[in-house]
Amino acid sequence: MPIIIMEPVKGGMLANTIPELEAMMRKQQPNRSIASWAFRFVGSLDNVMTILSGMSNEEQMKDNLETFINFEPLNDKDKEVLDEVTKAMAKLPNIQCTSCRYCCDGCPVNISIPDVISALNTLRMYGEQTRPQFFYNNLVERSGKAGDCISCGQCEAVCPQHLPIIDIMKEASERFDK
Ligand code: SF4
Ligand code: SF4
Known part of the structure; x- marks a missing residue:
């Protein structure tokens, strides 16, 4: 079944992380952006037809084009690094809100x-x-x-x-x- 992927960088949350985790990814792929890891992960899956990315500026568009023109799926070492990074991310205490604001309009006491x-x-x-x-x-x-x-x-x-x-x-x- 063809797959359409929304929010590949989780509303931007996967484009930035703490310096220690960024360093792990940059050591493995020095010339790639942090966001590109999320794109290469979803792009490496089977049957992906479309990846919908909410780009908000030209720099992000250029980065996405660099990732997907001559696309390189994750290699074995990339997958190992990504596994370590995601396990470490899961232990961070931050709440995984993507700021989509779907919750805001209906709040009867107008909490942002x-x-x-x-x-x-x-x-x-x-x-x-x-x-x-x-x-x-x-x-x-x-x-x-x-x-x-x-x-x-x-x-x-x-x-x-x-x-x-x-x-x-x-x-x-x-x-x-x-
Ligand atoms: S609905 Fe509200 S709390 Fe949930 S992710 Fe979106 S902004 Fe965050
Ligand atoms: S009052 Fe509390 S539970 Fe109700 S929408 Fe606002 S934040 Fe959510």
Whole structure:
């Protein structure tokens, strides 16, 4: 069956990662972008008919063209490196929100959910309160606080990443709502 792939770089999340993991990929393929790993992974699968990539600038388009003109599937060593990287990524504490914002319009208390998650991710990844707290304080001047969540579940029903948003809002409230 032909396969059409959406979100090959997970809304851009696979185009950037922590320096240690980037270094592993660059050591193996010094001339390739980090995003190209995701494209080469999906492009190496059987029966792929189309890969829909949400490019947002010319640089990304050039990078995609470089990857797919004279396409080279992942070799065995690439697959080993990618396996190590994905295992390490799975252990990172960040929440895998792609900022698609499908959850936002229906929130009855107008929480800017992906932005709250972004602040929480910064706190979780770097353990530093000042910068994400400043971002959060500015955010909630124009939208709902994480603590305003009434657990209606609308957001969880539409989240394509199946994130436990109600629990995430509770954690964000504990960490940011003073
Ligand atoms: S569960 Fe909370 S965050 Fe989600 S839509 Fe309802 S009020 Fe908004
Ligand atoms: S729907 Fe899910 S992935 Fe999309 S912005 Fe909301 S929380 Fe993030």
